[in-house]
Amino acid sequence: MKRILLSVTIFIMIIGLVGSLSLMGCKEEAAEEVTEEAAEEVTEEAAEEAAEEEAVVVASEDEVYVMNNVVSGVPFWEDHRLGWADAGAALGVTAEYLGPLTGDISEQTKIMDDLIARKVAGIALCPSDPNALNPAVARAREAGIAVVIHTTPAADSEGLCYLGSSNYDMAAEAAKVLAEAIGGKGQVGISYAIGTLDQEERLAAYTDVFAAEYPDIEIVQAVDDKYDMAIGTTAVTGMLQKYPDIVGIGGCNATSAAAAAQAAKELDLNAGDIKIVAMDANNDTLALIMSDWILMTAASRTYSTGFWALYALYVYNHADELMPSQGSAQIDKGLIPLPNYWNAGVSIIDKSNAEIFVKE
Numbered sequence: 001m002k003r004i005l006l007s008v009t010i011f012i013m014i015i016g017l018v019g020s021l022s023l024m025g026c027k028e029e030a031a032e033e034v035t036e037e038a039a040e041e042v043t044e045e046a047a048e049e050a051a052e053e054e055a056v057v058v059a060s061e062d063e064v065y066v067m068n069n070v071v072s073g074v075p076f077w078e079d080h081r082l083g084w085a086d087a088g089a090a091l092g093v094t095a096e097y098l099g100p101l102t103g104d105i106s107e108q109t110k111i112m113d114d115l116i117a118r119k120v121a122g123i124a125l126c127p128s129d130p131n132a133l134n135p136a137v138a139r140a141r142e143a144g145i146a147v148v149i150h151t152t153p154a155a156d157s158e159g160l161c162y163l164g165s166s167n168y169d170m171a172a173e174a175a176k177v178l179a180e181a182i183g184g185k186g187q188v189g190i191s192y193a194i195g196t197l198d199q200e201e202r203l204a205a206y207t208d209v210f211a212a213e214y215p216d217i218e219i220v221q222a223v224d225d226k227y228d229m230a231i232g233t234t235a236v237t238g239m240l241q242k243y244p245d246i247v248g249i250g251g252c253n254a255t256s257a258a259a260a261a262q263a264a265k266e267l268d269l270n271a272g273d274i275k276i277v278a279m280d281a282n283n284d285t286l287a288l289i290m291s292d293w294i295l296m297t298a299a300s301r302t303y304s305t306g307f308w309a310l311y312a313l314y315v316y317n318h319a320d321e322l323m324p325s326q327g328s329a330q331i332d333k334g335l336i337p338l339p340n341y342w343n344a345g346v347s348i349i350d351k352s353n354a355e356i357f358v359k360e
Contacts, residue, residue: 063093063317064120065310068111070128070152070196072099074227075282076254076302078359080151083306084124091314093121103196103227105132112136115145122146122313124163124306128196130154146316150309151300152198160316163309163342165300167198170346171205174277174298175250179209181275181295182248185216189239191232191260192252194224202252202279220246225256229284232259233266240267240274247274254280254297261293281349281357289354296350299357304344312338 067084069077081097088095098115100107105128115123116139123140125147127133134157140147141158149159152167178188190206192199203222210217220243225232236259240246251257257278264274271292278285278297288294316338319326323337349357 061092061094064096064118065093065122065124065313066096066098066115066120067124067126067306067309068108068115069097069099069126070108070198071101071103071227072097073101074253074255075284076227076280078282079302080306083303083308084310085306087307087310087314091310093310093314095310099126100128103128103193105129109133109136112140116140116143119143120145121317122148122310124148124150124309124313125154125159126151127154127157128152130157130197133157146313148309148312150305151302152196161312161338161340161342163305163312163344165305165344165346167201167300168205170279170298170300171202171250171252172209173346173348174279174296175206175209176213177296178248178250178275178277179214179217181277182217184214186247187218187220187243187245188248188250189236189243189246190219190222190250190252191225191236191239191256192222193227193256199252206250206252217248225253225259227253227255229255229259229262232256233262236260236263237266240264249274249276251276251278251297254278254282254285257294257297258282258284258288261288264293281347283358286349286354286358289349289351292351296348299347299349301344301347308342308344312342 065088067080069080071077077099084095084097098111100111108128109132112123112125112133113136123145125133125137127149130152134154137147137154137157137159147159149157149162151164153162153164182188188210190203192203207219210219221239223235223239225235232255236249240263249257249260251260257276260276264276276294278294279299281297281299285294285297289296315322319337326337347357
């Protein structure tokens with residue numbers, strides 16, 4: 001009996017030992033399989049990452065793009081700047097914003113030459129005077145720097161394309177609203193910033209629309225507001241004192257209409273006594289629309305202009321990688337994958353929708 005028990009015990013021990021060894025072997029094999037699978041996954045992941053890195057266009061904060069605007073220190077350009085900055089962040093490049101404070105042609109030309117000397121990757125230019133700035137654009141292109149024109153067209157420039165809204169068409173819409181508001185007749189005044197192309201185009205639109213469609217409307221004076229609230233208020237106040245029968249004022253920029261409203265307040269007039277329309281939009285203008293001092297404003301879609309201006313420059317610089325079917329030879333010959341004219345469109349803003357355009 002003892003022998004049987006001993007034999008059974010030994011047998012169980014042997015079975016246990018064999019089972020343990022088998023289990024250890026299974027664990028080792030399983031561990032080896034897991035290790036091999038993990039290694040394969042790591043290898044596949046690395047390969048996928050390498051493929052992705054190869055497919056992605058390399059961008060760097062050292063790739064600098066600069067927006068050079070006719071006047072940098074007025075609220076109108078804030079949306080341009082925001083769109084420009086957002087595009088730079090999305091693309092992983094540096095997006096700078098510059099421009100003279102007063103619309104000085106020589107200062108804007110100097111900024112262009114400084115950017116050429118820095119060898120920046122691209123420039124988005126709103127020229128104070130296209131004819132005066134075209135030589136600087138040509139110098140930039142000769143230096144291999146991509147340039148796009150925005151907001152103010154420059155027909156004879158060597159810019160790659162134009163982005164923006166039609167200044168003439170925007171002002172024509174404002175002129176029609178003003179004309180209908182005053183019953184198609186009476187004396188009106190215009191407030192604008194003399195000397196810049198966009199403002200001259202807007203003034204021309206008011207003049208043309210009234211002459212062609214509303215012959216009983218007379219523009220008695222156009223004053224220079226210089227994009228400045230204080231200067232504009234003084235200028236419009238003087239105009240209203242000189243021509244007390246004025247029934248409407250057409251503004252050619254956001255500051256124009258705000259200054260006109262302020263002038264009316266200082267002369268103890270009520271909201272709506274003089275019909276005022278604006279161009280462009282800032283919070284001051286929007287508040288005056290919501291409080292009935294300004295009827296409406298025709299605003300270009302400035303954020304879109306800034307955003308897509310940088311994208312246009314980036315696409316041009318990286319066309320070989322982004323659009324390999326185009327080929328560098330075609331690009332060098334000027335067959336660039338960009339439209340000649342990007343119409344940002346126009347927003348008509350009145351009391352019904354002004355609130356949604358207010359910036360926090």
